[in-house]
Amino acid sequence: MSIFFVRDVVALRQAMGELRTNDTARIQVRNVLLNLLDAETGQRGYLLTADPDYLAPYLAGRTRVRESLRLAEQSGYRDPQFLGNVRRLSQVTESKLEELERTIALTRRGDGVRAANIVREGFGRARMLEARQLIFGEVTRLRLVRERTLEAFNDRLLRAAVTLVLILSTVIAMAASAWRSLSAAARRNNELAKHLALEASHDVLTGLPNRRFFERWARRLAAESLRSGKSFTLLAIDLDRFKGVNDTHGHGVGDEVLKEVANRFQALLRSGEFLARLGGDEFVVLMEGAFSHDEIASIGQRLIDVLPPSLHPQLARHAVGASVGAASFPQDGTELECLMQAADEALYVSKRGGRGILSFARGAPTTPCAGGSAPLDDLPVFVR
Secondary structure: HHHHHHHHHHHHHHHHHHHHHHHHHHHHHHHHHHHHHHHHHHHHHHHOOOHHHHHHHHHHHHHHHHHHHHHHOOOOOHHHHHHHHHHHHHHHHHHHHHHHHHHHHHOOOOHHHHHHHHHHOOOOHHHHHHHHHHHHHHHHHHHHHHHHHHHHHHHHHHEEEEEEEEOOOOOOOHHHHHHHHHHHHHHHHHHHHHHHHHHHEEOOOOOOOOHHHHHHHHHHHHHHHHHHOOOOOEEEEEEHHHHHHHHHOOOOHHHHHHHHHHHHHHHHHOEEEEEEEOOEEEEEEEEEEOHHHHHHHHHHHHHHHHOOOOOOOOOOOOEEEEEEEEEEEEOOOOHHHHHHHHHHHHHHHHHHOEEEEEOOOOOOOOOOHHHOOOOOOOOOOOOO
16 A cells, blocks of 8 residues: 555656646747747837837847747657647747848838838738647647646545555654645645736736737727627827836836836726736726727826826936827727727827827728737636
8 A cells, every 4th residue: 555655656746747847838838929929019110110119129029939949849848749849830930030030121221111011911920820820729739738637636646645544544754744745736736827827817027917918808809899889999008218217227127117107007097997018118008988089088198197206216207208099999990900000000109299198090000900919728817
């Protein structure tokens, strides 16, 4: 009986190692898509504005994409199908990155028309779709493997507990120690799973919903609005002069500023208003229902006016502000990508118009809609 118990303990430890390896592989594969989206977002901003500040998220995303691919391959998950898909994904992402680099290089040389034509050709969109399909398929497969492993883990854990009770009278000290170890390991594993689920849908720094959560929520809202005929409004918010805070005071102060901005924005929200952080100093607000221009302007002005009081002891008043772009569904776009692009273009108008103001989208975007992300099924569903 003691031999069977020891075998179960060894098998449980092996299963926990497999779960950790599976989690690591799944996180890195999913990070490939997130970082590729960051790189594409930077490229899109640069193509629309020729503002070199947008090259920073592009360069960071490009570097992290390759790092995530490397970490996925080195995760210790030795399944041949997984390794084959990672290598294929590496080829697809390199092809997509080459397309991004080419359009950026053309824009740098002043040939924005040719860069826009490359985007319209759809090669990059096809590569992004292929990358999403590869990642979705692999994340789903890894999740199913994890569930089977966890089910077997729990069955073996129960059997080990029964065996432990039977031999408790003779090996009470050793059995108690082993049980505590197994229980603690099981709790840590469950806590890790919960932590991974939260990180997949929320921004670690501010605690706000992140880009993936926002896109999933917005797509559902758009589908419901198309069925019901109800509209909603999207506010794209970009902080003014935030880069100067990081450059002058360091990223530690910058992070504290972002958290304070999130708190102030959150305090202004009412029922039916949803705030998310898309990354960097970009925020977005979804407002359910029909609003007049004056009502939207009033809400946007509240968001702008809440920032002038000092956001950090090291910063003066008005050190950081906000510019806002507003787009309404379905007037300014019936697809999420088009609506976001319309809001972005309105935001750029606010930036060019002196910052610290709100501008409205004027119909469909001036350039073809591209990008976007399909939701990953293993992200948790939250209801506000």
